[in-house]
Amino acid sequence: KQEVTQIPAALSVPEGENLVLNCSFTDSAIYNLQWFRQDPGKGLTSLLLIQSSQREQTSGRLNASLDKSSGRSTLYIAASQPGDSATYLCAVRRRGSNYKLTFGKGTLLTVNP
Amino acid sequence: DTAVSQTPKYLVTQMGNDKSIKCEQNLGHDTMYWYKQDSKKFLKIMFSYNNKELIINETVPNRFSPKSPDKAHLNLHINSLELGDSAVYFCASSQEGQGRDTQYFGPGTRLTVL
Numbered sequence: 001k002q003e004v005t006q007i008p009a010a011l012s013v014p015e016g017e018n019l020v021l022n023c024s025f026t027d028s029a030i031y032n033l034q035w036f037r038q039d040p041g042k043g044l045t046s047l048l049l050i051q052s053s054q055r056e057q058t059s060g061r062l063n064a065s066l067d068k069s070s071g072r073s074t075l076y077i078a079a080s081q082p083g084d085s086a087t088y089l090c091a092v093r094r095r096g097s098n099y100k101l102t103f104g105k106g107t108l109l110t111v112n113p
Numbered sequence: 114d115t116a117v118s119q120t121p122k123y124l125v126t127q128m129g130n131d132k133s134i135k136c137e138q139n140l141g142h143d144t145m146y147w148y149k150q151d152s153k154k155f156l157k158i159m160f161s162y163n164n165k166e167l168i169i170n171e172t173v174p175n176r177f178s179p180k181s182p183d184k185a186h187l188n189l190h191i192n193s194l195e196l197g198d199s200a201v202y203f204c205a206s207s208q209e210g211q212g213r214d215t216q217y218f219g220p221g222t223r224l225t226v227l
Contacts, residue, residue, distance in 0.1 A: 032214065034215065034216070042220060043117075043218040043221050044156075044203070044205075046217065049214075093214075099146075100158050103157070
């Protein structure tokens with residue numbers, strides 16, 4: 001059974017800092033991994049999707065890496081801004097899982113002005 | 114121009130009632146999902162439909178019944194509501210294959226059972 005863990009559960013940083021969010025998963029037989037953002041009272045917004053054959057994906061100030069063998073992914077946010085404050089969720093889709101995503105519990109990020 | 118929409122946004126009801134939540138996507142996707150996010154913010158898949166066919170049915174009580182009248186719609190009907198059903202329910206959709214299988218989520222329906 002796939003389990004996804006995110007560390008830390010909460011993170012508070014001053015504006016302008018670079019930061020790293022961590023995600024680990026127990027079953028390395030994954031199809032892809034997605035990072036989402038959830039704002040309070042809102043739905044999820046997909047940030048980056050990494051296929052199992054890829055090592056990283058970049059979008060603007062965001063960079064996500066994937067190391068299947070160690071069961072880890074990181075989300076790097078450069079030059080953080082108050083608008084980045086949200087909960088960041090990691091989700092893994094296992095090979096042959098019929099589209100099922102297994103989510104971590106998220107990291108609550110607060111960027112202070 | 115909303116991609117995935119859900120109605121209602123809030124639903125407050127008494128125990129024992131039957132209620133439905135509707136979901137529509139205008140992305141032309143062939144797969145739709147229902148997720149439940151509990152009070153601890155943990156998000157878990159409930160159902161998935163691909164081309165109107167049920168492909169994922171997690172260990173959800175049979176009081177929950179999804180209905181997919183067409184590829185663009187996936188509704189969730191809940192019978193005999195219980196206190197533990199209080200949660201936020203999210204609908205999502207995706208298009209499989211060719212690396213385009215990002216899941217797009219609706220805004221959520223907050224269900225409160227009194």
